[in-house]
Amino acid sequence: MTMAKRMGLIGCFMVALSLVFAASEATRYNVGGDFGWGIPPNQTFYSDWASSKTFIVGDSLVFNWTGNQNVADVPMADYNNCSTDVITFTGSPNRTVFTITLLFPGPRYFICTVDDHCERGQKFSINVRWPFSSDAPSPSAQPPISSSAPTPSFRV
Ligand SMILES: [Cu+2]
Numbered sequence: 001m002t003m004a005k006r007m008g009l010i011g012c013f014m015v016a017l018s019l020v021f022a023a024s025e026a027t028r029y030n031v032g033g034d035f036g037w038g039i040p041p042n043q044t045f046y047s048d049w050a051s052s053k054t055f056i057v058g059d060s061l062v063f064n065w066t067g068n069q070n071v072a073d074v075p076m077a078d079y080n081n082c083s084t085d086v087i088t089f090t091g092s093p094n095r096t097v098f099t100i101t102l103l104f105p106g107p108r109y110f111i112c113t114v115d116d117h118c119e120r121g122q123k124f125s126i127n128v129r130w131p132f133s134s135d136a137p138s139p140s141a142q143p144p145i146s147s148s149a150p151t152p153s154f155r156v
Pocket residue numbers: 038039068069070112113114117118122
């Protein structure tokens with residue numbers, strides 16, 4: 001394949017990707033609203049904030065903080081344990097604006113690993129959806145697979 005053809009294919013892919021994002025009107029969410037990203041006033045502050053929103057592929061999370069904070073994009077187990085043994089995104093100690101664009105669907109978990117911030121509620125999880133499928137049920141909302149379903153019978 002020539003370089004020109006290859007660049008053409010990449011170009012087509014980029015156009016298709018941007019069309020998907022444009023059609024879904026990507027949203028930038030300020031995590032925690034006006035409060036920003038810090039030790040919250042209560043344990044459910046960030047889960048309350050996240051539960052009122054629908055996150056679509058292409059949307060962004062904007063973490064705004066002052067002082068000693070960080071953001072870690074972690075698996076569920078680290079989220080549940082408030083693990084501090086994870087890679088974090090840190091910023092300048094004074095003021096940081098850190099943006100994460102949600103590029104793929106599925107559950108995502110974010111925590112702060114400074115001191116006991118996570119235990120004090122500086123954590124939240126979201127379920128990122130594909131565009132155009134905002135009514136799709138989340139994995140936890142799907143009905144359980146019945147074990148008593150009749151097995152198909154075959155005539156011999
Ligand atoms: Cu923190």
